[in-house]
Amino acid sequence: xxxxxxxxxxxxxxxxxxxxxxxxxxxxxxxxxxxxxxxxxxxxxxxxxxxxxxxxxxxxxxxxxxxxxxxxxxxxxxxxxxxxxxxxxxxxxxxxxxxxxxxxxxxxxxxxxxxxxxxxxxxxxxxxxxxxxxxxxxxxxxxxxxxxxxxxxxxxxxxxxxxxxxxxxxxxxxxxxxxxxxxxxxxxxxxxxxxxxxxxxxxxxxxxxxxxxxxxxxxxxxxxxxxxxxxxxxxxxxxxxxxxxxxxxxxxxxxxxxxxxxxxxxxxxxxxxxxxxxxxxxxxxxxxxxxxxxxxxxxxxxxxxxxxxxxxxxxxxxxxxxxxxxxxxxxxxxxxxxxxxxxxxxxxxxxxxxxxxxxxxxxxxxxxxxxxxxxxxxxxxxxxxxxxxxxxxxxxxxxxxxxxxxxxxxxxxxxxxxxxxxxxxxxxxxxxxxxxxxxxxxxxxxxxxxxxxxxxxxxxxxxxxxxxxxxxxxxxxxxxxxxxxxxxxxxxxxxxxxxxxxxxxxxxxxxxxxxxxxxxxxx
Numbered sequence: 062x063x064x065x066x067x068x069x070x071x072x073x074x075x076x077x078x079x080x081x082x083x084x085x086x087x088x089x090x091x092x093x094x095x096x097x098x099x100x101x102x103x104x105x106x107x108x109x110x111x112x113x114x115x116x117x118x119x120x121x122x123x124x125x126x127x128x129x130x131x132x133x134x135x136x137x138x139x140x141x142x143x144x145x146x147x148x149x150x151x152x153x154x155x156x157x158x159x160x161x162x163x164x165x166x167x168x169x170x171x172x173x174x175x176x177x178x179x180x181x182x183x184x185x186x187x188x189x190x191x192x193x194x195x196x197x198x199x200x201x202x203x204x205x206x207x208x209x210x211x212x213x214x215x216x217x218x219x220x221x222x223x224x225x226x227x228x229x230x231x232x233x234x235x236x237x238x239x240x241x242x243x244x245x246x247x248x249x250x251x252x253x254x255x256x257x258x259x260x261x262x263x264x265x266x267x268x269x270x271x272x273x274x275x276x277x278x279x280x281x282x283x284x285x286x287x288x289x290x291x292x293x294x295x296x297x298x299x300x301x302x303x304x305x306x307x308x309x310x311x312x313x314x315x316x317x318x319x320x321x322x323x324x325x326x327x328x329x330x331x332x333x334x335x336x337x338x339x340x341x342x343x344x345x346x347x348x349x350x351x352x353x354x355x356x357x358x359x360x361x362x363x364x365x366x367x368x369x370x371x372x373x374x375x376x377x378x379x380x381x382x383x384x385x386x387x388x389x390x391x392x393x394x395x396x397x398x399x400x401x402x403x404x405x406x407x408x409x410x411x412x413x414x415x416x417x418x419x420x421x422x423x424x425x426x427x428x429x430x431x432x433x434x435x436x437x438x439x440x441x442x443x444x445x446x447x448x449x450x451x452x453x454x455x456x457x458x459x460x461x462x463x464x465x466x467x468x469x470x471x472x473x474x475x476x477x478x479x480x481x482x483x484x485x486x487x488x489x490x491x492x493x494x495x496x497x498x499x500x501x502x503x504x505x506x507x508x509x510x511x512x513x514x515x516x517x518x519x520x521x522x523x524x525x526x527x528x529x530x531x532x533x534x535x536x537x538x539x540x541x542x543x544x545x546x547x548x549x550x551x552x553x554x555x556x557x558x559x560x561x562x563x564x565x566x567x568x569x570x571x572x573x574x575x576x577x578x579x580x581x582x583x584x
Contacts, residue, residue, distance in 0.1 A: 064210045064548050067199035069176065070192055083416060086191045089177035090414045093185065100130040101281050103138060103301065106145035107294025112138055116302070118277065121188045121422040122412055122460040128186050131277045131301045139269070139310040142298040146240040146267035147316055149295030154237045154265040158217030162209045165263050167290035169205035172198065172255075172283075179251060179282060184413045187247055187276045188421035188461075191414065193376055200252035201283070203547035204566065208259050211571055218264075218575060228584040235575035237265035238343065239318035242311040244304070244332075246323045247424050248379045248483075250276035255283055256547075256565050257321035257345070262287075262296055264574040266319070269298045271311055273324075275424055277301045304328060312336045319343040319574065323381075326481070326557055333560065345573050346560040347552075349381045349481045350509025352542040353502040355524065356397055357495065357515035358390040361536070365514035366400045368541035372512065373487040374408060374465040375543060377423050382510040382532065382552075384542045385482055388490045388498045398446070398489060401467065405447045408465050411456065420485060422461040432463045432484050435477060439488075443471035446489070479505050495520055499527040508555030510534070512541030531555045531564060 073082045102109035112132035120126040132138075153161075172179065180194035189197065212218075218235035225231075241261035245254035254272055261268040272280035284299040300307060304324075312320055312332045320336055322329055326348040333344045354372065356365045372384035389397050413421030423429055429451055436449045448466030465485040471478055478488050492498040502511060511530040515521055521535045531553035532545055545552040551567025553559060563569040 064207050066546055066548065067173070067202045069195050069199050082195075083191075085177045086180060086195065089181035090184070093178055093181040094126075097185065098127045098129060101132070101278065101301070103132045103134055103142075104284055104288075104299040105138065105142045106148070106298065107288070110138065110141075112302075116274065118186065118275065120185045120460075121424050122185070122414075124459045126185060129278055131274075134300050134302045134307055136306075136310045139300060139307060139314060142269045142300050143240055143311075143314050143316040145295040145298050146269055149293055150237075150239055150267040153262070153267055153293060153296045156265070158212050158265070161263050161265065162212050164287070164290050164292050165205050165209050165259060168286045168292075169202050169209075171286040171289055172205070173202050175282070176202075179279065181414070182282070183250060183279060184421070186278055187250055187424060188413050189376055190418050190421055191416070194413075197249055197252045200249070200547060201255035204252065204256040204259050207548045207566060208263050208571060211568070212263055218572070222579075230582045230584070232580040234578045234580055235264070235572060236578050237575055239266060240316055241266045241268045241319045241321060241574065242314075242317045243268050243270045244308050244311065244320065244322045244324065245270070245272050245280060247273040247275040248376065248381070250279040251283060253323050254280045257323065258283065258297065260571055260574050261319075261321060262292070264571055266574055267296045269300060269311060269317070271300050271302070271304075271307055274301065274303055308332065309335075319345070321345045323347045325349060343573060344560060347381060347554055347565070348558055348560075349483070349507065350530075350554065350558045351386065351479065351481050351505040351507040352382060352384050352510045352530070353512070354384045354387040354541040355495070355498045355502065355511075355513045356387060356389040356393065357513065357517065357520055358392040359517045359520065360393065360514035361516060362393060362397055362400060364536060364538045365397060365541075366404050368512065368514065368536075368538045369487070370401060370404045370408070370465075371539060372541040372543045374405070374420055374485045375540060377420055377463075378485040378487075379424060379428075379483050380543055381558075382543045382545065383483075384487065384512065386478060386488050386490065386502075388492050388501055390498075391491050391493050394491050398469070401489075402447045405465050405467055410452060410462055410464065420465060423463060423484070424461065426461060428484065429461050429463060431482070432466075432486065435482055435484060435486050436466060438475075439468040439471060439477055442475055442477075444469050448485075473501055473504070481507065495523055496527070499524065503527075503529045506557040509558035510542040510545075512537055514541070529555055531559065531562075
C-alpha cells in the first residue's frame, strides 16, 4: 500500500476531464436535491432509534430548502449509545489490526464511489462551492487511507524492545482506551468527522459520533459507509442534537474514555474541564486560530494577493486555518492593498452549487449578525476598504450572504485583530521590520497556521524559526494559510489552537487514541 492524496479536481483537470468533473457534480446536485427533506434516525448498537423530538436543518443558501429532520436525542439516548459502544469495544479491541484496516479501506472505497453526491449534499447543507465540497470528501478518503497505511506500516503499533537480562523478551504495545466521544464541526462536515472517527476506531476503540447540528447529514453518511463496510454493530454510534445538551451529556458520561473535539475555543475549554475534572483522560482538541499572512517587501505581489485572498475568503473564512490578518511591509503596502481591494471586489458571491460561484453563504443567521457587528466595529476604530454589506436582494433573499470584507487602520490590540471571527473578514496591518511582524503575529493566544510571501530564503527561514504556529507556509498562492494535505502537512495547533501538539493527517495522530503497555516475558 502506498498512500496518494485523492485530489479529484486537479487529477481530472490534468487528465483533460474538467468538463466531466462539472457534469458529474451537476448531475449529483439534481439527484440529491430531489431526495432532500427526509427524516434521519439515530444509530445505536446498529439499530435505528427515534428520539422524542426532531429538529430541522435548512440550507444556508436557501432557507426554503429542507435538508432533513434529525433526532433531538435525550440524555438517555446518549447513555444508550455509550453503553452500546462499551459492549462492542471488547470484541473490536481484540480484532487484529489488519482486519480493522480492511474495514476502513472498504469504507474509503464506498465514500469514493459516492463522492459527487456527498459533495452535492455538502454544498446544500453548509454552503461550500463545488471545488471545496469535493475537496472535503477527498480529505475524508485521504484520512481513511492514510491512517490505514500508518497502522499497516507500524504493524498495529507493537514493537520489540531491547532486553535487560538473559531470557527476557520485551515489547511495547499500544492499546486502545475504550469508548471515544467524537464531536465534529460544521465547516468540514465529512473530512473532520471522518478523521477523528477513524482515529478512534482503527486503533481498536469504539466511538459515539455527534456532528454539529447545522450539518448532521454527512456524518450520517459516514456511519452508513462504515456499516456497509462491515464494521460490527455498536463500534460506531451516531447521535444528533444541540451541543449544549447532547455534547454536554457526552463529555459528562463516565463511560467515555476519551474525547476528540473540533470546535470553538469557549466550548472546547469548557468541555475539557468537565471531562477531566475527576480523573486523567485524553481530550484531543482543535480550537481554531487567528491566522496571519506576512507580505515582505521582497514578495511576489501578484502571488501574495491571490494567496491571501484565497486563504481569507475561501468558504467565507469559516475555516480554522483561514487568514484573518495580513501584515504588509510598508514599502509595498500601497501596491499590495490596491491589488487586494481589486481582487476582493471581483469575487463572485452566490449559490454554491453554481459553477461560477466562489463564495457561498455563511452557515447561519447568527454568523450574519456577527459579521454586521464586526463591520460596525471596524468602521468605528478603522475603515472598510472593500465589502461590508449583507446581501439581501433578489437571489440572495433566502440565504446568509455577505460580501468579502477588508478592514484597515485597526489598532493591533483591537478584538478584530486578536479574536477569531470565522467570517470573510480580513484585517490589514503594516510593519517595517520582519521581526516586528513576527512579534505581532505571535501576540495572539492562537497558533494554528501562518504564511509568508518572500523571495528571500533568509526571511522565510526567520519566519519558520520565529512563528508560533503549527502549520507554516511560504509563498503558497493557492491559499496562504489553508489547505493542509493529509500525509504531507500535519494539521496541528500550538498554544490555544490545540491540546496535544500532534497533527491530524500526520505521523503521530493515531498514537493519541492509544496508551502504551510494556510487555515482558521471562523464559
